Amino acid sequence: MGKPHVIVVPYPAQGHVIPMLELSQWLVKHGIKVTFVNTEFNHERVVKSLSDLDNVRQVVNMVSIPDGLEPWEDRNDLGKLSEAIFRVMPGELESLIIEKNINGKEGDKIVCVIADGSMGWALEVAAKIGVRRAAFWPAAATSLALTFDIPKLVSDGIIDSNGRILKNQMIQLSPTIPPMNSTNFVWACVFDQATRKIIFDMLIRTSITVKSTDWIICNSSDDLEPGTFTLFPDILPVGPLLASNRLGKSVGYFWPEDSACLAWLDQQPINSVIYVAFGSFTIFDQTQFEELAQGLELTNRPFLWVVRQDITANMDEAYPKDYKDRVHKRGLMVSWAPQQQVLSHPSIACFISHCGWNSTVEGIGNGVPFICWPYFADQFANQTYICDEWKIGLGLSKDECGIIRRGEIKDKLEHLLSDKSYKERVLNLQVKTMDGVRGGCSHKNFNNFIEWIKDN
Known part of the structure; x- marks a missing residue:
């Protein structure tokens, strides 16, 4: 029997591609075959930035699909990019999976789609085709918890149904989660109202989709965000997934490194x-x-x-x-x-x-x-x-x-x-978080996730 084959779909931004390529290499290390689906624009940048010593393309099948924008258009225009993604990428991903599952070699069938939590549409595609789904949140679990709590923020009068901030105040999702200023909500920090609305609507749709997946894993740990993982037990920490933890080197940069x-x-x-x-x-x-x-x-x-x-x-x-x-x-x-x-x-x-x-x-x-x-x-x-x-x-x-x-x-x-107390505290936190990946909660969650993928 061949290795189980998964598709990994990152959000097309530097801070998402790097941790999802890290996840992909961890999956490969545990006997999973990975096809990593970047946008054409970012695929080219990542490949160009790889040095001759990077072997990621030998272990991860890196492919690309269009993002819906022309090569010269601005990918930092998040509203325009998001609309283009929703318009073009679902059909492209569906075609890719169907091609693998119908015309692929023996053992090449996709058993699971692991999508960035900001790419909920990819999980919708997986559900439509009948492929198992997992969401990976590459950021702090608290930022995902905030999107899950959007309906409550609306009912409490903090924001309106379009995401506009009605009250400039500090809020807490629970007494064990640090306070945050409403003006610094993820979507509120985007720079114009039209884009804020697009991002806000995307977050609502994505949060509904993510909640319905088989697994939600997060690049964080119990030691970093204990209150959030207690309040949202369905979000499972598996990180931090650092290259140094697997004695490797980070890849996925959009620019060549000056070593x-x-x-x-x-x-x-x-x-x-x-x-x-x-x-x-x-x-x-x-x-x-x-x-x-x-x-x-x-x-x-x-x-x-x-x-x-x-x-x-x-x-x-x-x-x-x-x-x-x-x-x-x-x-x-x-x-x-x-x-x-x-x-x-x-x-x-x-x-x-x-x-x-x-x-x-x-x-x-x-x-x-x-x-x-x-x-x-x-x-x-x-x-x-x-x-x-x-x-x-x-x-x-x-x-x-x-x-x-x-x-x-x-x-x-x-x-x-x-x-010196700042250095002392960060060294203590370093020990705790690394222990979690090597044998604690994050380690156990990740191993359980691997077993679920293999049990198909």
């Missing part, structure tokens, strides 16, 4: 380097970019700063005058970095982060404290966990113009790095 930064880190003192990275979505205006640059300069510490080409409008003139000359002996700017390898390097002292969930669990998984700089979506809730619940980082305050100034950046970094 030369690892050699630069080798030259720095232990526990000295400020690592600065804001994921794939964050953008800055010119003023904020300059304040960050000068804040890093003021610290007089070595820093490694990931500066995407699209992080601000005009990269050619973004840095303050003569900045690179002034900081070249202790500052390194790169366009993209192998983040898990960077965070595991002994020279790293702290992480200035946008608080995306991948970055959050990677920081914890390597025992690195945080300076939090959230941008949108679930990143504000993750900051609450980092600063208020786990107490492994500090937030930054904006001035009356909405700018985080250089002095604030310098002061918070000095506070974080001089107070």
Whole structure:
């Protein structure tokens, strides 16, 4: 009898593709055959970014289907992208599964669709064809719990039926879940009303679909979000699924990594380097970019700063005058970095982060404290966990113009790095979360999930 064959469908964003490729490699390691279905646009980016040493294409069958947009259209326009996905991708996925199940080789039949929790339509396709379904939530379970609670938020008058915020207030889903500001709800952080409505409607539809699946697994752990997993026992933690846990390397990046930064880190003192990275979505205006640059300069510490080409409008003139000359002996700017390898390097002292969930669990998984700089979506809730619940980082305050100034950046970094309790707490949390993956609750849930897939 051949290996059971599953299809894995990520949401087409960097922070979703990486953990779902991580899940895929874990499945392969446990005797499951995986076909990973990216959009054509992202498939090309991922393949281009793979180095000759990456063997993921030898173990995971990576295929692609259209996302409904033309190659030149903006994938960061989440409303436009979401509408195109709903219009085109369900039919394409259905055709792919039917082709595998009717015309495929012996043992090639799809037994399960594992879809990103934001791609509920893929679970609907699986139900239509009669294939078993599982949802994988790559972010914090609390952000999924929020979407499950949307009907209650409407009935409590916090939001209306279109997702508009009616009350600017702190709310708690339960006494054991950290409070969140209603203005920072996932859909409320999107930038225009039309897009907010599209995302809100998608979340409602997806949450209904996800609730009806056979399994809901989450890239989190009981130690990180105990209150959420108690309140929503159907969401099962199986993470954090880090490459380091399987002695591997993260793949799925949309940009080629600058691995030369690892050699630069080798030259720095232990526990000295400020690592600065804001994921794939964050953008800055010119003023904020300059304040960050000068804040890093003021610290007089070595820093490694990931500066995407699209992080601000005009990269050619973004840095303050003569900045690179002034900081070249202790500052390194790169366009993209192998983040898990960077965070595991002994020279790293702290992480200035946008608080995306991948970055959050990677920081914890390597025992690195945080300076939090959230941008949108679930990143504000993750900051609450980092600063208020786990107490492994500090937030930054904006001035009356909405700018985080250089002095604030310098002061918070000095506070974080001089107070050893932040490092101690994150090291304790690292031990607990890694133990969960190696033999605790996450490990048991994942093994049960594997057995369910094989029992077909």
